[in-house]
Amino acid sequence: MRAGSAVGRRARRAFGVGLGLAGVVGSLTVGLAAAPAQAAPACTAAAGPYQKQAEKFLKLPVDGRQSARDCTAIRTFQTVNGIAPAAGYAGPVTWSVMKRQQSTGDRTSCPTNKGRIACVDLTRQISWIQDGGKRIHEPVPVRTGRNGYETRTGLHKIYWRHKNHVSSIYHVAMPYSQFFDGGQAFHSISGNIYSPPGSHGCVNMRPADAASYWKLLTTGDDVLVYGRKPGT
Incomplete structure:
Protein backbone atom coordinates (compact mmCIF):
# COMPACT_ATOMS: atom_id res chain seq x y z
CA MET A 1 0.00 0.00 0.00
CA ARG A 2 2.80 2.39 0.83
CA ALA A 3 4.48 1.73 -2.53
CA GLY A 4 1.18 2.24 -4.31
CA SER A 5 0.53 5.46 -2.40
CA ALA A 6 3.99 6.75 -3.30
CA VAL A 7 3.39 5.98 -6.96
CA GLY A 8 0.03 7.70 -6.77
CA ARG A 9 1.53 10.79 -5.16
CA ARG A 10 4.26 10.99 -7.84
CA ALA A 11 1.65 10.67 -10.58
CA ARG A 12 -0.46 13.41 -9.04
CA ARG A 13 2.59 15.70 -8.73
CA ALA A 14 3.56 15.08 -12.36
CA PHE A 15 0.00 15.80 -13.44
CA GLY A 16 -0.01 18.98 -11.41
CA VAL A 17 3.30 20.13 -12.88
CA GLY A 18 1.98 19.40 -16.36
CA LEU A 19 -1.09 21.49 -15.71
CA GLY A 20 1.07 24.27 -14.30
CA LEU A 21 3.32 24.34 -17.36
CA ALA A 22 0.32 24.26 -19.65
CA GLY A 23 -1.15 27.17 -17.77
CA VAL A 24 2.06 29.19 -18.04
CA VAL A 25 2.40 28.45 -21.76
CA GLY A 26 -1.27 29.28 -22.28
CA SER A 27 -0.86 32.56 -20.40
CA LEU A 28 2.19 33.47 -22.48
CA THR A 29 0.36 32.65 -25.71
CA VAL A 30 -2.62 34.75 -24.74
CA GLY A 31 -0.35 37.55 -23.61
CA LEU A 32 1.59 37.55 -26.88
CA ALA A 33 -1.58 37.43 -28.96
CA ALA A 34 -3.09 40.27 -27.01
CA ALA A 35 0.06 42.46 -27.00
CA PRO A 36 -0.73 45.77 -28.70
CA ALA A 37 1.38 47.22 -31.50
CA GLN A 38 4.24 49.41 -30.35
CA ALA A 39 2.87 52.82 -29.53
CA ALA A 40 4.23 55.93 -31.19
CA PRO A 41 6.61 57.98 -29.01
CA ALA A 42 4.95 60.56 -26.85
CA CYS A 43 5.00 64.14 -28.07
CA THR A 44 7.88 65.81 -26.26
CA ALA A 45 7.38 68.90 -24.16
CA ALA A 46 11.05 69.86 -24.46
CA ALA A 47 12.24 72.59 -26.80
CA GLY A 48 14.94 71.35 -29.14
CA PRO A 49 18.13 73.25 -30.05
CA TYR A 50 16.50 74.33 -33.33
CA GLN A 51 13.13 75.25 -31.87
CA LYS A 52 13.04 78.80 -33.24
CA GLN A 53 14.22 77.73 -36.68
CA ALA A 54 11.54 75.02 -36.81
CA GLU A 55 8.87 77.46 -35.69
CA LYS A 56 9.87 79.91 -38.40
CA PHE A 57 10.00 77.20 -41.07
CA LEU A 58 6.55 75.91 -40.10
CA LYS A 59 5.12 79.45 -39.88
CA LEU A 60 4.40 79.17 -36.16
CA PRO A 61 4.79 81.93 -33.55
CA VAL A 62 8.55 82.20 -33.03
CA ASP A 63 9.27 82.26 -29.31
CA GLY A 64 11.65 79.31 -28.82
CA ARG A 65 9.25 77.62 -26.40
CA GLN A 66 7.64 74.28 -27.12
CA SER A 67 3.86 74.32 -27.14
CA ALA A 68 1.35 71.58 -27.93
CA ARG A 69 0.72 73.24 -31.30
CA ASP A 70 4.48 73.40 -32.02
CA CYS A 71 4.96 69.77 -31.11
CA THR A 72 2.08 68.61 -33.29
CA ALA A 73 3.35 70.59 -36.29
CA ILE A 74 6.95 69.38 -35.89
CA ARG A 75 5.77 65.82 -35.37
CA THR A 76 3.66 65.94 -38.53
CA PHE A 77 6.66 67.22 -40.49
CA GLN A 78 8.81 64.40 -39.11
CA THR A 79 6.22 61.76 -39.96
CA VAL A 80 5.77 63.00 -43.52
CA ASN A 81 9.54 63.09 -44.09
CA GLY A 82 10.33 59.75 -42.45
CA ILE A 83 12.32 61.22 -39.54
CA ALA A 84 12.44 58.96 -36.47
CA PRO A 85 11.51 59.23 -33.73
CA ALA A 86 8.61 61.46 -34.73
CA ALA A 87 8.22 62.97 -31.28
CA GLY A 88 8.07 66.67 -32.14
CA TYR A 89 11.61 67.45 -30.95
CA ALA A 90 13.38 70.08 -33.08
CA GLY A 91 16.77 68.38 -33.27
CA PRO A 92 19.62 68.57 -35.79
CA VAL A 93 18.20 65.98 -38.21
CA THR A 94 14.82 67.71 -38.36
CA TRP A 95 16.45 71.09 -38.93
CA SER A 96 18.81 69.76 -41.63
CA VAL A 97 15.81 68.43 -43.56
CA MET A 98 13.99 71.72 -43.16
CA LYS A 99 17.04 73.61 -44.44
CA ARG A 100 17.16 71.47 -47.55
CA GLN A 101 13.52 72.08 -48.22
CA GLN A 102 13.88 75.81 -47.62
CA SER A 103 15.99 76.04 -50.72
CA THR A 104 14.17 75.72 -54.00
CA GLY A 105 17.36 74.81 -55.78
CA ASP A 106 19.94 77.05 -57.35
CA ARG A 107 18.92 77.48 -60.98
CA THR A 108 22.27 79.03 -61.88
Whole structure:
Protein backbone atom coordinates (compact mmCIF):
# COMPACT_ATOMS: atom_id res chain seq x y z
CA MET A 1 0.00 0.00 0.00
CA ARG A 2 2.80 2.39 0.83
CA ALA A 3 4.48 1.73 -2.53
CA GLY A 4 1.18 2.24 -4.31
CA SER A 5 0.53 5.46 -2.40
CA ALA A 6 3.99 6.75 -3.30
CA VAL A 7 3.39 5.98 -6.96
CA GLY A 8 0.03 7.70 -6.77
CA ARG A 9 1.53 10.79 -5.16
CA ARG A 10 4.26 10.99 -7.84
CA ALA A 11 1.65 10.67 -10.58
CA ARG A 12 -0.46 13.41 -9.04
CA ARG A 13 2.59 15.70 -8.73
CA ALA A 14 3.56 15.08 -12.36
CA PHE A 15 0.00 15.80 -13.44
CA GLY A 16 -0.01 18.98 -11.41
CA VAL A 17 3.30 20.13 -12.88
CA GLY A 18 1.98 19.40 -16.36
CA LEU A 19 -1.09 21.49 -15.71
CA GLY A 20 1.07 24.27 -14.30
CA LEU A 21 3.32 24.34 -17.36
CA ALA A 22 0.32 24.26 -19.65
CA GLY A 23 -1.15 27.17 -17.77
CA VAL A 24 2.06 29.19 -18.04
CA VAL A 25 2.40 28.45 -21.76
CA GLY A 26 -1.27 29.28 -22.28
CA SER A 27 -0.86 32.56 -20.40
CA LEU A 28 2.19 33.47 -22.48
CA THR A 29 0.36 32.65 -25.71
CA VAL A 30 -2.62 34.75 -24.74
CA GLY A 31 -0.35 37.55 -23.61
CA LEU A 32 1.59 37.55 -26.88
CA ALA A 33 -1.58 37.43 -28.96
CA ALA A 34 -3.09 40.27 -27.01
CA ALA A 35 0.06 42.46 -27.00
CA PRO A 36 -0.73 45.77 -28.70
CA ALA A 37 1.38 47.22 -31.50
CA GLN A 38 4.24 49.41 -30.35
CA ALA A 39 2.87 52.82 -29.53
CA ALA A 40 4.23 55.93 -31.19
CA PRO A 41 6.61 57.98 -29.01
CA ALA A 42 4.95 60.56 -26.85
CA CYS A 43 5.00 64.14 -28.07
CA THR A 44 7.88 65.81 -26.26
CA ALA A 45 7.38 68.90 -24.16
CA ALA A 46 11.05 69.86 -24.46
CA ALA A 47 12.24 72.59 -26.80
CA GLY A 48 14.94 71.35 -29.14
CA PRO A 49 18.13 73.25 -30.05
CA TYR A 50 16.50 74.33 -33.33
CA GLN A 51 13.13 75.25 -31.87
CA LYS A 52 13.04 78.80 -33.24
CA GLN A 53 14.22 77.73 -36.68
CA ALA A 54 11.54 75.02 -36.81
CA GLU A 55 8.87 77.46 -35.69
CA LYS A 56 9.87 79.91 -38.40
CA PHE A 57 10.00 77.20 -41.07
CA LEU A 58 6.55 75.91 -40.10
CA LYS A 59 5.12 79.45 -39.88
CA LEU A 60 4.40 79.17 -36.16
CA PRO A 61 4.79 81.93 -33.55
CA VAL A 62 8.55 82.20 -33.03
CA ASP A 63 9.27 82.26 -29.31
CA GLY A 64 11.65 79.31 -28.82
CA ARG A 65 9.25 77.62 -26.40
CA GLN A 66 7.64 74.28 -27.12
CA SER A 67 3.86 74.32 -27.14
CA ALA A 68 1.35 71.58 -27.93
CA ARG A 69 0.72 73.24 -31.30
CA ASP A 70 4.48 73.40 -32.02
CA CYS A 71 4.96 69.77 -31.11
CA THR A 72 2.08 68.61 -33.29
CA ALA A 73 3.35 70.59 -36.29
CA ILE A 74 6.95 69.38 -35.89
CA ARG A 75 5.77 65.82 -35.37
CA THR A 76 3.66 65.94 -38.53
CA PHE A 77 6.66 67.22 -40.49
CA GLN A 78 8.81 64.40 -39.11
CA THR A 79 6.22 61.76 -39.96
CA VAL A 80 5.77 63.00 -43.52
CA ASN A 81 9.54 63.09 -44.09
CA GLY A 82 10.33 59.75 -42.45
CA ILE A 83 12.32 61.22 -39.54
CA ALA A 84 12.44 58.96 -36.47
CA PRO A 85 11.51 59.23 -33.73
CA ALA A 86 8.61 61.46 -34.73
CA ALA A 87 8.22 62.97 -31.28
CA GLY A 88 8.07 66.67 -32.14
CA TYR A 89 11.61 67.45 -30.95
CA ALA A 90 13.38 70.08 -33.08
CA GLY A 91 16.77 68.38 -33.27
CA PRO A 92 19.62 68.57 -35.79
CA VAL A 93 18.20 65.98 -38.21
CA THR A 94 14.82 67.71 -38.36
CA TRP A 95 16.45 71.09 -38.93
CA SER A 96 18.81 69.76 -41.63
CA VAL A 97 15.81 68.43 -43.56
CA MET A 98 13.99 71.72 -43.16
CA LYS A 99 17.04 73.61 -44.44
CA ARG A 100 17.16 71.47 -47.55
CA GLN A 101 13.52 72.08 -48.22
CA GLN A 102 13.88 75.81 -47.62
CA SER A 103 15.99 76.04 -50.72
CA THR A 104 14.17 75.72 -54.00
CA GLY A 105 17.36 74.81 -55.78
CA ASP A 106 19.94 77.05 -57.35
CA ARG A 107 18.92 77.48 -60.98
CA THR A 108 22.27 79.03 -61.88
CA SER A 109 24.08 75.78 -61.01
CA CYS A 110 22.08 73.68 -63.45
CA PRO A 111 22.16 74.62 -67.16
CA THR A 112 19.01 75.93 -68.79
CA ASN A 113 20.12 75.14 -72.36
CA LYS A 114 20.01 71.34 -72.09
CA GLY A 115 16.30 70.72 -72.22
CA ARG A 116 15.17 68.19 -69.64
CA ILE A 117 17.82 67.67 -66.98
CA ALA A 118 17.94 66.18 -63.48
CA CYS A 119 20.04 68.24 -61.08
CA VAL A 120 21.74 66.71 -58.01
CA ASP A 121 23.17 69.06 -55.39
CA LEU A 122 25.49 66.95 -53.23
CA THR A 123 26.12 69.75 -50.73
CA ARG A 124 22.47 70.18 -49.84
CA GLN A 125 21.51 66.55 -50.61
CA ILE A 126 18.61 67.54 -52.84
CA SER A 127 17.62 66.88 -56.44
CA TRP A 128 15.09 68.38 -58.86
CA ILE A 129 14.25 68.25 -62.57
CA GLN A 130 14.00 71.19 -64.91
CA ASP A 131 13.25 71.65 -68.59
CA GLY A 132 15.14 74.64 -69.87
CA GLY A 133 14.47 77.38 -67.34
CA LYS A 134 11.27 75.76 -66.03
CA ARG A 135 11.36 73.50 -63.00
CA ILE A 136 9.10 70.49 -63.60
CA HIS A 137 9.87 68.61 -60.38
CA GLU A 138 10.44 70.46 -57.13
CA PRO A 139 13.50 69.63 -54.98
CA VAL A 140 13.35 66.38 -53.04
CA PRO A 141 15.76 64.94 -50.47
CA VAL A 142 18.29 62.40 -51.67
CA ARG A 143 20.97 60.21 -50.10
CA THR A 144 24.19 60.10 -52.11
CA GLY A 145 27.50 58.25 -51.87
CA ARG A 146 29.31 57.89 -48.57
CA ASN A 147 33.00 58.61 -48.02
CA GLY A 148 34.99 56.36 -50.37
CA TYR A 149 31.93 55.71 -52.57
CA GLU A 150 31.16 59.28 -53.61
CA THR A 151 28.58 59.99 -56.27
CA ARG A 152 30.67 61.24 -59.18
CA THR A 153 30.23 64.86 -60.17
CA GLY A 154 29.86 66.12 -63.73
CA LEU A 155 27.40 66.11 -66.59
CA HIS A 156 26.04 62.65 -67.42
CA LYS A 157 23.24 61.05 -69.42
CA ILE A 158 20.77 58.38 -68.44
CA TYR A 159 21.92 55.35 -70.41
CA TRP A 160 19.82 52.50 -68.98
CA ARG A 161 16.58 52.14 -67.02
CA HIS A 162 15.34 49.08 -65.16
CA LYS A 163 12.18 49.41 -63.08
CA ASN A 164 12.68 46.26 -60.97
CA HIS A 165 16.46 46.14 -60.82
CA VAL A 166 18.37 44.08 -58.25
CA SER A 167 22.02 44.88 -57.59
CA SER A 168 24.37 42.14 -58.78
CA ILE A 169 27.02 43.46 -56.37
CA TYR A 170 25.09 44.12 -53.15
CA HIS A 171 22.09 41.84 -53.89
CA VAL A 172 19.53 44.42 -52.84
CA ALA A 173 16.45 45.68 -54.65
CA MET A 174 16.88 48.97 -56.55
CA PRO A 175 13.37 49.88 -57.78
CA TYR A 176 13.01 52.54 -60.49
CA SER A 177 16.72 52.42 -61.37
CA GLN A 178 17.89 55.02 -63.89
CA PHE A 179 21.62 54.64 -64.50
CA PHE A 180 23.62 57.69 -65.50
CA ASP A 181 27.29 56.99 -64.76
CA GLY A 182 29.12 53.67 -64.52
CA GLY A 183 26.65 51.83 -62.30
CA GLN A 184 25.47 54.89 -60.39
CA ALA A 185 21.74 55.47 -60.62
CA PHE A 186 18.68 57.14 -59.23
CA HIS A 187 16.64 54.52 -57.37
CA SER A 188 14.32 54.16 -54.41
CA ILE A 189 15.17 52.59 -51.07
CA SER A 190 12.88 51.13 -48.43
CA GLY A 191 14.88 52.53 -45.51
CA ASN A 192 15.21 56.02 -44.11
CA ILE A 193 16.49 58.44 -46.74
CA TYR A 194 18.25 60.45 -44.02
CA SER A 195 20.17 57.56 -42.46
CA PRO A 196 23.98 57.91 -42.43
CA PRO A 197 26.52 57.39 -43.80
CA GLY A 198 25.14 57.25 -47.36
CA SER A 199 24.91 55.03 -50.42
CA HIS A 200 27.59 53.19 -52.40
CA GLY A 201 27.42 55.91 -55.05
CA CYS A 202 23.81 55.85 -56.19
CA VAL A 203 21.34 58.64 -55.61
CA ASN A 204 18.89 57.09 -53.17
CA MET A 205 15.34 58.41 -53.15
CA ARG A 206 12.07 57.90 -51.34
CA PRO A 207 9.80 55.49 -53.29
CA ALA A 208 7.27 58.15 -54.35
CA ASP A 209 10.04 60.50 -55.55
CA ALA A 210 11.81 57.75 -57.50
CA ALA A 211 8.50 56.82 -59.14
CA SER A 212 7.95 60.46 -60.14
CA TYR A 213 11.46 60.65 -61.62
CA TRP A 214 10.76 57.44 -63.55
CA LYS A 215 7.74 59.06 -65.20
CA LEU A 216 9.52 62.31 -66.05
CA LEU A 217 12.93 61.09 -67.25
CA THR A 218 13.97 58.78 -70.05
CA THR A 219 17.08 57.38 -71.71
CA GLY A 220 19.28 60.17 -73.06
CA ASP A 221 18.18 62.83 -70.56
CA ASP A 222 20.96 64.79 -68.89
CA VAL A 223 21.96 64.53 -65.24
CA LEU A 224 24.19 67.11 -63.58
CA VAL A 225 25.84 66.21 -60.27
CA TYR A 226 27.70 68.97 -58.46
CA GLY A 227 28.86 70.07 -55.02
CA ARG A 228 30.24 67.89 -52.24
CA LYS A 229 28.39 65.83 -49.70
CA PRO A 230 29.20 66.82 -46.10
CA GLY A 231 31.61 64.32 -44.57
CA THR A 232 33.18 63.18 -47.85
